Amino acid sequence: MDNELDRERARVARLYDRLDGLRDEEARRLNAVRSSKVGGNHQMRSERDALARMHEDRLLQLRDVDARLVFGRLQLPKAAEDEADSAFRYIGRLGLRDEEQRSLLLDWRAPQAAAFYQATAANPQGVLARRHVTMRDREVTHLDDEVFDADLLAQPGAALEVQGEGALMAALTGHRTGRMHDIVATIQAEQDRIIRSEMRGALVVQGGPGTGKTAVALHRAAYLLYTHRDRLGSAGVLIVGPSGAFLRYIETVLPSLGETGVVLQSLGELFPGVRATDDDSAAAAVLKGSLEMVDLIARAVKSRQRVPADTAHIDVNGDVLRVSPALIARAIQRAQQSGKAHNEARVVFVNQALDALAAQLANQLRTAGAVIDDTDASQLREDIRESTDAKIVLNTAWLPMTAEKLIGDLFARPDWLAELTPRWTPEKRALLHRARTEPFTISDIPLLDEAAELLGSPPAAPEAGQRERDLQRANDIENAKYAIRNAGVEGMVSAEQLADNFAEAPVRVTTADRAATDRTWTYGHVVVDEAQELSPMHWRLLVRRSPMRSFTIVGDIAQASSAASSRSWRSALDPFFRGRWDLEELTVNYRTPAQIAREAERVAGEHGLPITPAQSVREGDWPIRDVTVGSPDALPLAVAEAVRVDRGIDASGTLAVIVSRAARAAVLARLIATFGTDVGAGEAGLECPIAVLTTHESKGLEFDAVVLADPAALVAESPRGAAALYVAMTRPTQRLTQVHVDVPSA
Numbered sequence: 001m002d003n004e005l006d007r008e009r010a011r012v013a014r015l016y017d018r019l020d021g022l023r024d025e026e027a028r029r030l031n032a033v034r035s036s037k038v039g040g041n042h043q044m045r046s047e048r049d050a051l052a053r054m055h056e057d058r059l060l061q062l063r064d065v066d067a068r069l070v071f072g073r074l075q076l077p078k079a080a081e082d083e084a085d086s087a088f089r090y091i092g093r094l095g096l097r098d099e100e101q102r103s104l105l106l107d108w109r110a111p112q113a114a115a116f117y118q119a120t121a122a123n124p125q126g127v128l129a130r131r132h133v134t135m136r137d138r139e140v141t142h143l144d145d146e147v148f149d150a151d152l153l154a155q156p157g158a159a160l161e162v163q164g165e166g167a168l169m170a171a172l173t174g175h176r177t178g179r180m181h182d183i184v185a186t187i188q189a190e191q192d193r194i195i196r197s198e199m200r201g202a203l204v205v206q207g208g209p210g211t212g213k214t215a216v217a218l219h220r221a222a223y224l225l226y227t228h229r230d231r232l233g234s235a236g237v238l239i240v241g242p243s244g245a246f247l248r249y250i251e252t253v254l255p256s257l258g259e260t261g262v263v264l265q266s267l268g269e270l271f272p273g274v275r276a277t278d279d280d281s282a283a284a285a286v287l288k289g290s291l292e293m294v295d296l297i298a299r300a301v302k303s304r305q306r307v308p309a310d311t312a313h314i315d316v317n318g319d320v321l322r323v324s325p326a327l328i329a330r331a332i333q334r335a336q337q338s339g340k341a342h343n344e345a346r347v348v349f350v351n352q353a354l355d356a357l358a359a360q361l362a363n364q365l366r367t368a369g370a371v372i373d374d375t376d377a378s379q380l381r382e383d384i385r386e387s388t389d390a391k392i393v394l395n396t397a398w399l400p401m402t403a404e405k406l407i408g409d410l411f412a413r414p415d416w417l418a419e420l421t422p423r424w425t426p427e428k429r430a431l432l433h434r435a436r437t438e439p440f441t442i443s444d445i446p447l448l449d450e451a452a453e454l455l456g457s458p459p460a461a462p463e464a465g466q467r468e469r470d471l472q473r474a475n476d477i478e479n480a481k482y483a484i485r486n487a488g489v490e491g492m493v494s495a496e497q498l499a500d501n502f503a504e505a506p507v508r509v510t511t512a513d514r515a516a517t518d519r520t521w522t523y524g525h526v527v528v529d530e531a532q533e534l535s536p537m538h539w540r541l542l543v544r545r546s547p548m549r550s551f552t553i554v555g556d557i558a559q560a561s562s563a564a565s566s567r568s569w570r571s572a573l574d575p576f577f578r579g580r581w582d583l584e585e586l587t588v589n590y591r592t593p594a595q596i597a598r599e600a601e602r603v604a605g606e607h608g609l610p611i612t613p614a615q616s617v618r619e620g621d622w623p624i625r626d627v628t629v630g631s632p633d634a635l636p637l638a639v640a641e642a643v644r645v646d647r648g649i650d651a652s653g654t655l656a657v658i659v660s661r662a663a664r665a666a667v668l669a670r671l672i673a674t675f676g677t678d679v680g681a682g683e684a685g686l687e688c689p690i691a692v693l694t695t696h697e698s699k700g701l702e703f704d705a706v707v708l709a710d711p712a713a714l715v716a717e718s719p720r721g722a723a724a725l726y727v728a729m730t731r732p733t734q735r736l737t738q739v740h741v742d743v744p745s746a
């Protein structure tokens with residue numbers, strides 16, 4: 001056995017030698033590019049910087065794959081002339097070739113690697129044996145063989161053990177770290193088929209808790225980037241998750257697979273420039289998530305294009321002009337006919353109105369005996385444009401706006417909202433009301449996007465950008481003067497010349513950087529995780545981000561706990577994907593031990609949730625612990641005690657306390673008093689051994705142990721509370737403790 005382990009270590013060491021060799025080569029190339037002297041020409045400097053960036057990215061990729069570079073081996077029938085090892089095909093995180101371009105290591109996404117995930121005893125796909133190689137740092141620590149070929153099995157010492165589940169079980173029972181890991185070494189056949197399925201329209205992956213939906217979605221993103229590098233490399237891939245905590249949890253998976261150019265955004269970040277973390281009350285979220293808002297926002301934009309009731313008189317350098325409602329109405333009509341967005345159509349409106357007013361002024365002056373030629377006429381137009389009176393009148397009729405201002409005003413001004421919604425009840429309108437100073441919510445994000453779509457680019461942006469650039473330029477020149485004095489090179493180089501160099505310093509703008517900050521960017525593919533939570537308005541926004549509707553959508557409709565979410569994939573997706581989406585299902589629960597999964601399913605059944613039961617791959621070692629206290633006041637102490645007991649079993653892993661929003665502060669305070677800096681709340685909690693989370697924050701995450709604080713309160717705190725409890729109960733990989741509050745009846 002040791003011999004085989006040693007032999008494998010030697011083979012793997014050769015792969016690392018090759019990796020090191022490539023890394024040194026890349027580092028040498030990077031140094032050469034960096035130190036190369038290019039002329040003063042901006043174009044040449046940019047080319048050099050682009051080349052340097054390419055080498056930096058490649059170097060980073062070679063570094064990211066270092067841990068567990070290789071994880072598998074296929075043994076194939078040997079061709080007669082083959083040398084001993086040549087019938088082995090090694091599978092790893094990336095492909096490696098030797099100097100003669102012979103394959104040493106196969107990227108797991110290559111078509112020839114598929115058999116590693118799909119071969120079974122019944123259908124070995126030409127494979128004699130499959131080996132899982134377990135590594136720690138760069139050292140092979142364990143081999144795990146499955147032999148499919150009867151002849152090979154008969155040979156002494158050909159394989160170590162006939163079982164393939166060792167690597168999977170080791171992965172599943174290991175401690176969780178607060179960060180998701182890739183599953184590239186142990187992807188299961190039903191998952192692999194989904195990961196490798198064609199990029200064609202929308203693919204929905206439905207599965208119960210812990211069935212690997214998130215893992216599959218991320219590996220599919222990596223697979224698609226590898227297979228369609230040309231298309232997706234430039235258009236980019238967007239991954240959407242429910243919360244910042246979730247994105248933090250998954251953010252290292254793709255880099256560990258050698259893919260860095262992906263944009264990750266939570267539902268609260270899908271509108272550039274706004275970062276929403278909280279959501280509205282359930283009723284408000286339902287209203288804001290409904291397609292009724294499309295019409296409301298369109299009306300709100302239109303109402304900013306208004307014909308005044310009376311004629312205005314404006315003063316232009318002492319001449320008085322009449323601005324009649326008819327004049328404004330004509331200009332508005334022309335602008336609306338242009339079909340452009342509000343801010344862009346405003347240019348048409350202003351030009352129309354100015355033309356009419358300039359003609360009026362010219363007539364007045366001619367009547368008074370003046371001679372007006374073309375140059376004078378255009379000067380008159382400029383005079384009107386510059387006059388404060390004209391600006392006021394034109395702005396009142398057609399105000400330029402940002403989406404933030406429109407939505408902010410709409411919700412902060414009850415009179416305006418009432419004017420736009422004559423058929424709504426006051427209670428319904430009140431749901432949208434918010435003070436102007438309150439931050440935007442997650443449900444506001446699609447509304448801002450809708451408004452931005454109708455408004456077009458905000459007019460102030462170019463001016464503001466120019467002001468910033470002018471300021472920067474002035475600053476650069478000042479710095480340059482100082483540097484020239486300091487270096488004693490006055491007269492040899494001008495401050496302006498030197499400042500040009502500052503301005504041209506390379507800005508690192510990757511596809512991902514550009515896509516993340518540009519609202520109108522359209523991605524080549526969008527992956528949506530926990531997709532069951534999305535409202536119709538969210539879907540509307542996302543389809544705008546990928547008009548070709550190339551999507552991977554993963555979720556579990558039974559876990560839908562947000563108020564605005566749908567009851568079925570059909571009702572959620574049909575309006576946006578015109579019925580063109582395929583459904584795949586995952587059926588094995590890799591996370592939750594069977595006894596916890598059964599209890600969660602029982603509770604879900606009690607509340608009438610339509611769950612998809614999944615088969616757990618393992619029984620757990622610990623029974624569920626139930627503790628009951630007699631009053632809500634006793635909850636924090638009892639939760640702290642439950643945490644202490646659990647840490648007594650094993651304090652080296654991760655633990656989450658899942659608590660209602662109402663009890664969060666008290667429970668958190670008690671836990672901090674007891675466990676100090678080991679405790680963290682929300683996103684920050686993922687860095688701590690004990691995380692305190694709401695059900696929303698716990699979505700998609702997992703921990704070695706979970707303590708549920710007052711499960712009944714989790715159900716009661718929202719209309720979809722039973723689904724929220726189901727989510728919470730299915731987060732542990734090992735142990736679950738429930739602290740119930742049972743107030744004795746008087």
Ligand SMILES: Nc1ncnc2c1ncn2[C@@H]1O[C@H](COP(=O)(O)OP(=O)(O)OP(=O)(O)O)[C@@H](O)[C@H]1O
Nearest residue numbers: 183186187188209210211212213214215590591700
């Ligand atoms: N093939 C696999 N090999 C190793 N681990 C796996 C495999 N498939 C899933 N897992 C592990 O199972 C756990 C659950 O996976 P994941 O979070 O992707 O499930 P999910 O379906 O998204 O769950 P939920 O809907 O409950 O959030 C993770 O720890 C994941 O790494």
